[in-house]
Amino acid sequence: MKLDAIDLRILDAIQRDGRITKLALAEKAGLSPTPCWMRLRKLEKAGIVTGYHARVALRRIAPVASVMVEVALANHRQSDFERFERVIATIPEVIGCWSVGGGIDYFLKIAAPDIDAYQRLIDDLLDRELGIERYFTYIVTKTVKDETVLPVGALIGRP
Structure with missing residues (x-):
């Protein structure tokens, strides 16, 4: 599946906040809610989004x-x-x-x-x-960095 800038914004937003509302996600993606939700569902069906998780301290x-x-x-x-x-x-x-x-x-x-x-x-x-x-x-004596947000755009050669 080829990803565009909107898909990348959606992926970035849901990685940072898996509980983001549909409306807030649409705003971050630069779309209206229904097309944004359809894109998210497409990413899920393609197996790119595989789940939503909470980070536990x-x-x-x-x-x-x-x-x-x-x-x-x-x-x-x-x-x-x-x-x-x-x-x-x-x-x-x-x-x-x-x-x-x-x-x-x-x-x-x-x-x-x-x-x-x-x-x-x-x-x-x-x-x-x-x-x-x-x-x-x-x-492990000290955690310096433990990132869960993947730099999807950078990895596929897009800013």
Whole structure:
């Protein structure tokens, strides 16, 4: 689907405020409400807009240890990757998982109540014999930037 400047304004606005009213969205997009709503529905149907979410300030609810983990698997057969990914997808504390090229196979982002809980999670993964050859743990000491708004215009070459 080819996006124009109006689509980009719609995407930017709903990323910044998923609860924006139809009227406010139309104003930001530079359209009347009905055509704006139709464009939004088109973006949803095309799978470009995949959902609406709230950002939760977890640290205001409970203590949390944020941990980044590099994981390298011992074997690199498709079945090894599939088994690892299937298990990781079921663990709620794993809030991000990226398969990467290079010297490691995955980056994990984990949210645990504390470092001991994190280590129990890792010990459990190792006990499951998922083929983890090695892992490296990085404790997040300060969040410098955690952006959820994607620079769609810049990524597709439009201001």
